[in-house]
Amino acid sequence: MQLNQEQLTAVRHVNGPLLIFAGAGSGKTRVITNRIVHLIQKEGISAGKIVALTFTNKSAKEMQTRVKKMITKPLLRGIEISTFHSLGLKILKKHPEEIGLKFPFVLQTPYDQESIINDLLKSKKIDPQSYPSKAILSHFSRIKNTGEEYIAKLSVSPIEIDLISLQLFENYCHVLKELNSVDFDDLILLPTNLLTNNKQVRQYYQTKFKYIMVDEFQDTNQSQYTFLKLLMGNNPNLCVVGDDDQSIYGFRGSNMNLILNFEKDFPGAKVVHLLNNYRSTSFIVNAASSVIKNNPGRREKRLYSNINHGDKVKYIERENEKEEAIYVVDTLQAEMIKGKKPGGKIAILFRTNYQSRSFEEELRIRSIPYKLVGGYNFFDRKEVRDIISYIKIIANPKDEVSLLRVLNYPKRGIGGTTISKLIQKSIECECSVMEILERLCEKPEFVDGIKKKTVSAIYEFLEIIHKYKKEFFKSHQMSSVLNSFIKEIGFEKEIVSEESDEKVIKARMNNLSEVVNMLSYFENELEQENKPNLFDFIIRLTLLMEDIDPKLEQEDKKVQLMTMHLSKGLEFDIVFLVGLEEGIIPNSRVLEEGSGVDEERRLFYVGMTRAKEKLILTGAKERKKYGETVLSNPSRFIEEISCQYLDTYKIENESSESSNIFLNELEKLKSA
DNA sequence: GTTGCGTTTATTTTT
DNA sequence: TAAACGCAAC
Numbered sequence: 297m298q299l300n301q302e303q304l305t306a307v308r309h310v311n312g313p314l315l316i317f318a319g320a321g322s323g324k325t326r327v328i329t330n331r332i333v334h335l336i337q338k339e340g341i342s343a344g345k346i347v348a349l350t351f352t353n354k355s356a357k358e359m360q361t362r363v364k365k366m367i368t369k370p371l372l373r374g375i376e377i378s379t380f381h382s383l384g385l386k387i388l389k390k391h392p393e394e395i396g397l398k399f400p401f402v403l404q405t406p407y408d409q410e411s412i413i414n415d416l417l418k419s420k421k422i423d424p425q426s427y428p429s430k431a432i433l434s435h436f437s438r439i440k441n442t443g444e445e446y447i448a449k450l451s452v453s454p455i456e457i458d459l460i461s462l463q464l465f466e467n468y469c470h471v472l473k474e475l476n477s478v479d480f481d482d483l484i485l486l487p488t489n490l491l492t493n494n495k496q497v498r499q500y501y502q503t504k505f506k507y508i509m510v511d512e513f514q515d516t517n518q519s520q521y522t523f524l525k526l527l528m529g530n531n532p533n534l535c536v537v538g539d540d541d542q543s544i545y546g547f548r549g550s551n552m553n554l555i556l557n558f559e560k561d562f563p564g565a566k567v568v569h570l571l572n573n574y575r576s577t578s579f580i581v582n583a584a585s586s587v588i589k590n591n592p593g594r595r596e597k598r599l600y601s602n603i604n605h606g607d608k609v610k611y612i613e614r615e616n617e618k619e620e621a622i623y624v625v626d627t628l629q630a631e632m633i634k635g636k637k638p639g640g641k642i643a644i645l646f647r648t649n650y651q652s653r654s655f656e657e658e659l660r661i662r663s664i665p666y667k668l669v670g671g672y673n674f675f676d677r678k679e680v681r682d683i684i685s686y687i688k689i690i691a692n693p694k695d696e697v698s699l700l701r702v703l704n705y706p707k708r709g710i711g712g713t714t715i716s717k718l719i720q721k722s723i724e725c726e727c728s729v730m731e732i733l734e735r736l737c738e739k740p741e742f743v744d745g746i747k748k749k750t751v752s753a754i755y756e757f758l759e760i761i762h763k764y765k766k767e768f769f770k771s772h773q774m775s776s777v778l779n780s781f782i783k784e785i786g787f788e789k790e791i792v793s794e795e796s797d798e799k800v801i802k803a804r805m806n807n808l809s810e811v812v813n814m815l816s817y818f819e820n821e822l823e824q825e826n827k828p829n830l831f832d833f834i835i836r837l838t839l840l841m842e843d844i845d846p847k848l849e850q851e852d853k854k855v856q857l858m859t860m861h862l863s864k865g866l867e868f869d870i871v872f873l874v875g876l877e878e879g880i881i882p883n884s885r886v887l888e889e890g891s892g893v894d895e896e897r898r899l900f901y902v903g904m905t906r907a908k909e910k911l912i913l914t915g916a917k918e919r920k921k922y923g924e925t926v927l928s929n930p931s932r933f934i935e936e937i938s939c940q941y942l943d944t945y946k947i948e949n950e951s952s953e954s955s956n957i958f959l960n961e962l963e964k965l966k967s968a
Numbered sequence: 969g970t971t972g973c974g975t976t977t978a979t980t981t982t983t
Numbered sequence: 984t985a986a987a988c989g990c991a992a993c
Binding site for chain 2: 517544546651670710714859
Binding site for chain 3: 920924
């Protein structure tokens with residue numbers, strides 16, 4: 297496929313700021329990758345001067361593979377195609393001392409963050425009921441993502457929880473530093489501070505990167521923007537690609553105004569509009585446009601499609617969520633059998649994760665393979681977090697959170713009373729719990745009131761940690777060391793005692809092997825370049841934990857289930873948008889905020905524009921909530937769809953027609 | 969220290 | 984509805 301006129305203009309633009317408004321399905325990634333190739337091949341710019349930033353590891357990887365297909369490897373030497381966070385990490389790794397870190401520092405997961413907060417709450421005797429750690433954490437995140445502005449706002453209208461957060465914030469930062477660790481937001485914030493305060497480092501990066509590109513620019517938050525500007529310095533070759541209509545991460549601090557005000561911020565910026573949608577039928581594009589045009593303050597764009605109009609968008613209403621699921625699965629099953637659609641080209645998209653359940657059940661009843669993307673991922677499983685905790689302790693004995701997690705898992709008789717004594721002692725002595733354990737083994741009377749039996753349990757625990765620490769550093773095959781560690785520490789016995797179902801035991805043990813596989817994959821990948829080590833593996837794991845399943849590409853037979861948020865950037869032949877009711881989308885909790893509806897409308901728009909051929913919208917008249925049946929009304933967004941592109945099937949006016957067509961079809965196929 | 973039972977509470981989206 | 988939590992008995 298050739299590039300169109302606008303795409304070519306964007307690709308060929310070399311110097312000076314460039315703003316690309318890229319509507320849904322308009323070939324945005326193609327433009328970026330082609331522009332990279334153009335800069336290198338036609339303009340002779342060295343790849344080492346180019347940096348392309350994305351928000352997810354997945355899209356970074358996608359961009360890398362696409363560029364690699366177009367250009368030979370030597371020409372790509374030194375190019376930086378990564379996420380904001382990975383680039384931040386790279387910078388931190390290069391200059392740890394400048395910001396008060398020692399080299400192998402630790403990246404805290406959200407789980408770790410939460411337990412740090414909980415510990416703080418406990419030590420300050422603050423009731424965790426009225427100040428949930430999650431809420432506090434999201435405030436911390438906002439502080440780090442927006443900088444002083446937030447604190448200034450606070451002093452004007454302080455809410456109670458904000459004050460508590462602010463008090464705890466300093467403590468929290470202190471704990472992170474104690475543990476020689478950083479959190480996710482620090483990966484942007486600390487490099488930004490470094491570049492601001494250190495002229496030498498700043499000049500280094502400003503000379504290194506001359507051509508900067510940012511994908512999904514509408515998702516950028518203030519701190520990322522500051523970071524970008526520091527990387528650029530006076531060099532104006534910044535190219536940003538985005539679509540204000542697809543800005544759906546406001547709750548995470550992303551600021552749509554950054555793209556809307558780009559021209560003001562960079563006077564003389566070249567602006568390109570990509571409006572030709574190559575993905576969806578014209579009915580789908582027009583239906584989506586008729587919804588999004590209701591948003592105030594957006595940049596007016598007329599997206600169009602030259603693809604045949606195809607079927608109208610359907611809206612189907614059912615009695616309850618069970619009936620809704622039956623309809624959806626009936627229909628998609630018919631498409632799979634009759635239309636020979638592979639499951640991977642069909643998606644069910646919902647607003648909130650818990651909505652997946654009714655669909656999963658219905659799919660499972662009929663043994664249709666499906667893939668639930670995101671939600672509860674691999675790293676949320678207990679055994680996986682346990683083994684990772686062990687790896688972390690071995691790498692970093694100061695990692696309190698991980699240590700306490702597994703000190704008595706598998707159970708070895710070190711209970712709550714002992715643990716609180718140990719923590720108490722570590723606070724008294726101002727040293728880590730691990731040190732207390734060490735000293736306790738040398739001198740059992742070091743901590744009073746601990747039984748002999750407990751001490752010997754701790755001794756055995758330490759022995760095994762020491763032994764494997766040595767092995768990991770000595771060995772050239774860490775994965776096999778990890779394997780014997782899993783055997784020796786007694787995971788299997790513990791899991792067997794917890795589960796009665798043979799299959800579940802196997803599955804959980806398999807998850808552990810999966811971590812071993814990851815380590816072995818990691819070792820093989822790195823072997824030629826650097827000697828692999830545990831620290832880098834942990835950082836890799838932590839980054840991976842925050843990403844959706846990287847194996848997604850291989851799941852081409854499975855029906856895809858995910859939230860509308862996660863669907864951004866993807867496309868499917870057939871899309872079901874489900875649970876379209878007031879209160880779900882727009883979400884009732886969001887409605888209380890001022891501009892909440894607009895973001896919900898954009899989310900709905902993102903969902904609609906994922907569909908290439910068929911778009912089916914469904915809703916239920918009542919559904920169970922907390923085990924109680926609640927009535928609901930159709931989402932206001934349904935009405936906003938221009939009726940020339942929409943067919944509505946409400947329960948009253950269709951009783952036999954549409955559902956029976958599919959059912960009959962199914963019966964025929966089954967008997968045949 | 970562990971187990972088991974009854975009570976409570978949660979569902980917005982995630983790099 | 985189902986998981987998570989807290990308390991009391993073993």
